[in-house]
Amino acid sequence: MFLRYIVVYEVDKVLELRALTKHYPNHHALKGISFSLTQGEFFSLVGPSGCGKTTTLRLIGGFEEPTSGEITLAGRPVAGLPPYRREVSTVFQNYALFPHLTVAQNVAFGLERRNGVTRSTIRNRVEQALALVQLSGKEARKPNQISGGERQRVALARSLVVEPKVLLLDEPLSALDPKLRKQMRQELKSLQRRVGIAFLFITHDQEEALSLSDRIAVMNQGSIEQIGKPRELYQEPTSRFVAEFLGEVNWVNGAGIRPEAIRVSKENPANGARSVAGVVESSTFLGNVTHLAARLPNGANCTAQLPLNGCTFELGEPVHLWWDASDELRVSA
Amino acid sequence: MKRFLALYAGAAYLFLYAPLFVLGVFSFNASKIAAWRGFTCNWYAKVFHDPALLDGTMNSLTIALVATIVSTIIGTLAGYALWKKRLPWLTNSLYLSLLTPEIVTGISLLAFFEWAFHFLHVQLGMHTVILAHISFSLAYVVIVILARLRTLDPALEEAALDLGANEWEVFRRITVPLLLPGIIAAALLCFTVSFDDYVITSLVAGVNSETLPMIIYAMARKGVSPEVNALSVMITMGLGVFILVAGRLEQRA
Amino acid sequence: MKHLRAAFLAPGVAVMAILFFAPLLIVLAYSLLTRGAYGGVVPPWTGESYARVFDPLYGEILYRSVWIAGVSTALCLALGFPLALYIARAARHKGLLLNLVMLPFWTSFLIRTYAWMFLLRDTGLINSMLLSLHVIREPLPLLFNTGAVILGLVYGYLPFMVLPLYATLEKLDPYLLDAAADLGAAPFVTVWRVVVPLAKPGMVAGCLLVFIPCLGAYLTPDLMGGGKTVMAGNLVQNQFTTARDWPFGAAVSLVLMVLVLVVTRALMRRTEELL
Numbered sequence: 001m002f003l004r005y006i007v008v009y010e011v012d013k014v015l016e017l018r019a020l021t022k023h024y025p026n027h028h029a030l031k032g033i034s035f036s037l038t039q040g041e042f043f044s045l046v047g048p049s050g051c052g053k054t055t056t057l058r059l060i061g062g063f064e065e066p067t068s069g070e071i072t073l074a075g076r077p078v079a080g081l082p083p084y085r086r087e088v089s090t091v092f093q094n095y096a097l098f099p100h101l102t103v104a105q106n107v108a109f110g111l112e113r114r115n116g117v118t119r120s121t122i123r124n125r126v127e128q129a130l131a132l133v134q135l136s137g138k139e140a141r142k143p144n145q146i147s148g149g150e151r152q153r154v155a156l157a158r159s160l161v162v163e164p165k166v167l168l169l170d171e172p173l174s175a176l177d178p179k180l181r182k183q184m185r186q187e188l189k190s191l192q193r194r195v196g197i198a199f200l201f202i203t204h205d206q207e208e209a210l211s212l213s214d215r216i217a218v219m220n221q222g223s224i225e226q227i228g229k230p231r232e233l234y235q236e237p238t239s240r241f242v243a244e245f246l247g248e249v250n251w252v253n254g255a256g257i258r259p260e261a262i263r264v265s266k267e268n269p270a271n272g273a274r275s276v277a278g279v280v281e282s283s284t285f286l287g288n289v290t291h292l293a294a295r296l297p298n299g300a301n302c303t304a305q306l307p308l309n310g311c312t313f314e315l316g317e318p319v320h321l322w323w324d325a326s327d328e329l330r331v332s333a
Numbered sequence: 334m335k336r337f338l339a340l341y342a343g344a345a346y347l348f349l350y351a352p353l354f355v356l357g358v359f360s361f362n363a364s365k366i367a368a369w370r371g372f373t374c375n376w377y378a379k380v381f382h383d384p385a386l387l388d389g390t391m392n393s394l395t396i397a398l399v400a401t402i403v404s405t406i407i408g409t410l411a412g413y414a415l416w417k418k419r420l421p422w423l424t425n426s427l428y429l430s431l432l433t434p435e436i437v438t439g440i441s442l443l444a445f446f447e448w449a450f451h452f453l454h455v456q457l458g459m460h461t462v463i464l465a466h467i468s469f470s471l472a473y474v475v476i477v478i479l480a481r482l483r484t485l486d487p488a489l490e491e492a493a494l495d496l497g498a499n500e501w502e503v504f505r506r507i508t509v510p511l512l513l514p515g516i517i518a519a520a521l522l523c524f525t526v527s528f529d530d531y532v533i534t535s536l537v538a539g540v541n542s543e544t545l546p547m548i549i550y551a552m553a554r555k556g557v558s559p560e561v562n563a564l565s566v567m568i569t570m571g572l573g574v575f576i577l578v579a580g581r582l583e584q585r586a
Numbered sequence: 587m588k589h590l591r592a593a594f595l596a597p598g599v600a601v602m603a604i605l606f607f608a609p610l611l612i613v614l615a616y617s618l619l620t621r622g623a624y625g626g627v628v629p630p631w632t633g634e635s636y637a638r639v640f641d642p643l644y645g646e647i648l649y650r651s652v653w654i655a656g657v658s659t660a661l662c663l664a665l666g667f668p669l670a671l672y673i674a675r676a677a678r679h680k681g682l683l684l685n686l687v688m689l690p691f692w693t694s695f696l697i698r699t700y701a702w703m704f705l706l707r708d709t710g711l712i713n714s715m716l717l718s719l720h721v722i723r724e725p726l727p728l729l730f731n732t733g734a735v736i737l738g739l740v741y742g743y744l745p746f747m748v749l750p751l752y753a754t755l756e757k758l759d760p761y762l763l764d765a766a767a768d769l770g771a772a773p774f775v776t777v778w779r780v781v782v783p784l785a786k787p788g789m790v791a792g793c794l795l796v797f798i799p800c801l802g803a804y805l806t807p808d809l810m811g812g813g814k815t816v817m818a819g820n821l822v823q824n825q826f827t828t829a830r831d832w833p834f835g836a837a838v839s840l841v842l843m844v845l846v847l848v849v850t851r852a853l854m855r856r857t858e859e860l861l
Contacts, residue, residue, distance in 0.1 A: 342673070353690070368714045410597065442605070443826065445605075445608055468605035528694075
């Protein structure tokens with residue numbers, strides 16, 4: 001029983017990275033990272049630019065070889081395999097659609113590379129893939145004749161149609177304008193649920209990662225800081241870096257408090273909550289919420305996010321900021 | 334794939350350079366035949382003591398220099414005017430002159446000169462060669478100058494006009510200095526094309542206007558001659574140094 | 587401004603009119619006149635020279651010119667493409683590698699032709715080496731044939747092919763190559779299905795730059811083709827010098843020019859379609 005559990009668990013890992021490092025002549029891009037993806041998981045790698053997330057993706061895709069460490073795909077090591085023999089597929093940041101081929105030809109490209117796939121099979125699968133991303137009817141267009149959002153979907157269809165074990169997405173939403181980006185985020189998530197393929201998603205946008213992922217790995221300077229579910233990372237970050245990368249944090253006496261956990265009142269609430277006194281320095285109306293910044297006696301700033309009608313304070317007014325002890329983030333460094 | 338390309342590129346560079354390299358090595362061969370018989374610099378000495386070769390070199394240099402100066406000036410002015418206002422017929426004519434096979438340019442100039450001499454009572458000679466060289470090198474100059482002008486910000490000229498400079502002053506004080514690398518590049522191209530030309534030159538040259546390429550051609554026809562090898566090495570080196578120096582000038586300008 | 591521009595244009599226009607168009611007009615006139623007894627031209631006006639250009643004896647030379655130029659262009663493309671790809675994909679020293687290809691272009695064309703003659707002649711390096719090693723008894727006929735002419739043309743014009751090819755290949759988005767590999771295309775498939783189609787504008791431009799001078803070539807066939815009249819350029823020269831049939835030489839010249847223009851137009855159209 002136990003053995004079977006192990007076997008199932010192992011096979012369930014479609015992608016595993018073990019102690020992966022990548023050194024360039026004067027730069028250590030990756031300093032030993034390990035994580036794994038299970039079947040059907042939406043996994044995000046987030047971090048500031050230059051943290052090594054794109055390098056990680058290129059190593060998995062086979063565009064570069066790691067200095068040390070191992071990558072296994074469905075239990076098999078892929079070391080030395082060129083990109084065209086790896087059962088992963090990449091959605092590139094700028095999509096890398098072939099400008100001389102039509103939408104349908106772009107999507108068919110990967111299937112045509114396979115032996116023994118008949119023409120009618122290719123035609124059917126291309127049709128299905130384009131229907132999946134709601135691009136039926138645009139088969140004959142060239143990449144420069146469709147919109148940015150449509151190009152993104154072609155790139156998705158082109159990669160999904162070859163049925164990769166893992167789909168690698170390199171900041172696929174960053175080339176879109178903000179409004180479209182939010183819409184595509186929804187589509188991406190629902191698409192991933194339908195196809196059931198593991199997605200390895202790279203982004204520097206923490207909101208994107210939090211809203212899409214089953215699990216997230218936060219990277220910093222070539223190492224992974226923390227891996228976990230979005231809520232875990234947001235509420236229980238183990239490092240100051242993770243806490244700050246995933247959202248705004250106020251540091252009061254060594255404890256971190258998110259602005260939305262802070263309440264503000266004129267009187268000191270005598271209910272056992274933690275509190276600190278301050279003076280209102282600014283209040284910014286943002287529509288659904290108001291940001292209130294207060295200066296603390298030690299000179300530090302503290303920001304609170306107040307509900308729509310929660311802010312009735314004047315500038316320069318002394319206030320008390322308070323929060324539940326359970327909302328404090330306890331980080332090691 | 335990478336390795337295949339690298340190997341291939343190596344072979345391609347060998348193909349490009351091996352003949353010239355071999356030529357250079359055999360310019361030091363003690364024997365007249367194409368088999369190594371020991372090292373000598375005699376052929377180089379011989380080149381320097383051949384009066385026909387020295388005359389030819391002088392002729393080639395004179396022709397190239399005069400043709401380059403005239404074409405560069407005319408071409409720069411024309412290029413500037415074409416930049417201000419496009420004249421498709423003139424641009425197309427210049428391209429046409431570039432596309433015309435050299436032999437056709439040569440015989441048409443020959444026919445033209447012969448016809449004109451009925452009225453002018455002059456003969457083929459250095460002057461006809463120079464005129465011919467100006468004719469075929471003008472297009473090179475205009476094209477190089479136009480390409481360079483397209484990278485120029487028109488706002489600079491407008492600023493100068495705005496500050497009270499008239500058009501000639503703008504051209505003289507703003508455009509020409511900014512255009513100088515292009516002008517040098519055009520002159521360089523002109524000079525090498527002129528210095529190297531055999532086909533057109535041989536048709537319109539008269540007595541006493543034999544150029545270096547004409548001498549080399551005659552020697553090449555005769556057979557293997559280490560003297561030609563030595564001469565070739567010197568011309569190649571000379572042009573190489575010339576281009577290097579001019580390239581530096583172009584970068585500094 | 588108007589006066590200044592006119593003054594700037596005048597010398598250039600004069601040079602083109604007097605030293606380019608007037609000579610061409612004279613050639614046109616000559617081509618329609620009759621051959622004089624001692625060279626030169628005499629009346630009456632006739633189109634006979636043009637008829638002779640297409641008669642089988644001379645038509646063959648024209649046809650051979652097109653064929654030789656075509657084969658040389660194809661060879662330049664086949665040889666130049668991998669080289670341009672290598673330079674465009676090189677991690678370092680791209681400029682140097684490209685300049686190394688262009689450098690021979692700056693050295694004398696005549697000398698480059700002579701260098702091959704030095705290698706290929708009966709008494710040249712290759713034959714004398716093979717003879718002294720007793721590999722052969724008689725010198726191999728390496729020079730003075732069509733093959734030698736094609737070799738000379740390919741050697742002379744290869745840089746013209748590499749330069750425009752490099753320009754398009756250099757602009758190619760490297761992610762397209764990654765994407766093709768990622769979708770399962772082996773390197774040669776990627777080159778064939780992605781790189782080649784996208785390099786088409788450069789290929790067309792390169793073919794134009796090689797084919798046109800090859801078609802009107804004179805020096806290479808003259809020196810490396812031996813005594814036979816190999817290409818149209820030699821025919822023109824021959825008619826104006828030894829044969830002294832100026833009308834016929836003029837007619838061949840103009841037919842050659844028309845051919846050059848037709849090919850240029852066709853290839854330019856193709857480039858515009860591709861861009």
